[in-house]
Amino acid sequence: MITHPRTEELAESVRLWIDEIRPTLDPRNAFLARVAANAMATIYRELTQGPAAEARAVEGMREVLGSDGDFAALNAELCERIRSGELGVETPGLLPMLAAMARDQIAIDQPSYRPEGTPPPAA
Amino acid sequence: MTVDVRAALETLAARLGGEGAKLTEAQRLSGGASMETWAFAFDGAGGAERLILRRRSVPFDPETARSVSLQTEARLIQATGANGARVPTVRHICDDQDGLGEAYVMVRVDGETLGRKITSDPRFDAVRPALARQCGEALWGIHKTPPPADMNLKVVDGTIELDRYEEVYRATGAQRPILELAFQYLRKHVPAPVEPTLLHGDFRNGNIMFDPQAGVAAVLDWELAHVGDPAEDMGWICTNSWRFGRPDRPVGGFGDYADLLEGYRAAGGRAIELSRVRFWQMLGSLRWGVMCLTMYLSWRDGMVKSVERPMIGRRVSETEADLVVLLEEGL
CATH class of the missing domain: 3.90.1200.10 (Aminoglycoside phosphotransferase (APH), C-terminal lobe)
Structure with a gap:
């Protein structure tokens, strides 16, 4: 991949432009433009954080499942073995692994979201 | 079918407020993909009224919908309200004469929903x-x-x-x-x-x-x-x-x-x-x-x-x- 500009920089430049024109739009389009800017920000985070998150997920799933494969194959196997009841909340390592995956994914999709269990914001 | 809601509200104002009732406000508030909410007001024989119109903008399919019809919704609000629930007052359930499709009108309640x-x-x-x-x-x-x-x-x-x-x-x-x-x-x-x-x-x-x-x-x-x-x-x-x-x-x-x-x-x-x-x-x-x-x-x-x-x-x-x-x- 070329670096001048990098893909995430393209995404960032589009997001900044959308934010620039937002104040000129009617309320409905201003709202949609905000959503579009958020989408560009998500793309940016996925490009920059996604590969490491996926690598961690692959490693975690390999460990819990005792199998090998790429993300899609491991994820499908994990789903199937939970669905069949073979794996459950009592399975050693399963919940911590899923919690780590959820943390990585929310950091990409919606970093401002405060999940269940988050302490109150500092006053 | 496109409905001119504003024009229909003029007619509705006359129906609810008596002849000569003047529409003094009509603005669309939030709306989902299939539901519209309008704030409107009129000055009529009985004084000024501030109301909310809720109407479905796409046809309702009772077979596939998770939701109830707006008429059912209005009747539930009336039934629970009569029994002491904290709900809006239903002012009018629309019919064919109103030309608004499936819709009802309630008295506006002040406050915050966000x-x-x-x-x-x-x-x-x-x-x-x-x-x-x-x-x-x-x-x-x-x-x-x-x-x-x-x-x-x-x-x-x-x-x-x-x-x-x-x-x-x-x-x-x-x-x-x-x-x-x-x-x-x-x-x-x-x-x-x-x-x-x-x-x-x-x-x-x-x-x-x-x-x-x-x-x-x-x-x-x-x-x-x-x-x-x-x-x-x-x-x-x-x-x-x-x-x-x-x-x-x-x-x-x-x-x-x-x-x-x-x-x-x-x-x-x-x-x-x-x-x-x-x-x-x-x-x-x-x-x-x-x-x-x-x-x-x-x-x-x-x-x-x-x-x-x-x-x-x-x-x-x-x-x-x-x-x-x-x-x-x-x-």
Whole structure:
């Protein structure tokens, strides 16, 4: 991949432009433009954080499942073995692994979201 | 069919306010994909009236819809209101003469519905500690009304809900291990059946009009009304997606479980165990996760083109982040 500009920089430049024109739009389009800017920000985070998150997920799933494969194959196997009841909340390592995956994914999709269990914001 | 709502409201003003009644305001408020809300006002023989019109903008299909018709919604508001529930006053149920399609009119209630304002705006600091208890009281005001037999409201319980949402989830083709685990876990923890009551069905922060002084002013948005476990309505307002940045305050981002349950019981409702509420709360996160997936699919399959839809698809991970904590804590 070329670096001048990098893909995430393209995404960032589009997001900044959308934010620039937002104040000129009617309320409905201003709202949609905000959503579009958020989408560009998500793309940016996925490009920059996604590969490491996926690598961690692959490693975690390999460990819990005792199998090998790429993300899609491991994820499908994990789903199937939970669905069949073979794996459950009592399975050693399963919940911590899923919690780590959820943390990585929310950091990409919606970093401002405060999940269940988050302490109150500092006053 | 495009309806000129403004023109129809002129005619409606004359019908409600008497000949010569003048429309003094008509503006469209928020709207979903299929529902429009209009604020309007007129000066008539009986004085000025400030009203809200709620109308469906796409045809209603009772076979596939999860929601009830607007006529049913209006009649439920009337029935529960007559029984003391905190609901708006229905002014008029529209008919063919009004040319507005499926619609009804209610008296405008002042206050705030934006969830984040309720949880964080200093205007609500004083009343906030009272809100969870008031929500319990408001729920009993709804649940105590017997479900009108002629409305054929859907009856659901935990297993029916799990079946329904699992079917929808499977049909999406998505593979999400945390949702799988939530289905499996909840199926093992379905609470014992209770006598079903009338439920609001969408009782959450965002669908309640709050007054900065008095608290709960009116429970709005009745389209998902059905019959089932009273703890379902409690669990939904405790689902973290509707706490607007305050997960430390489980009821709507403003209050505690104990106040909600105690308000309900003190008003006359039965005592409800917290674990039952937590079951429905967890199912609420799961249900919202599946709904986010279907909203993404409505875009992928070309039904809705708005950029909003694929982005809502990325909200599945918020429900996963919540579900995994609930799974760790256990019910």
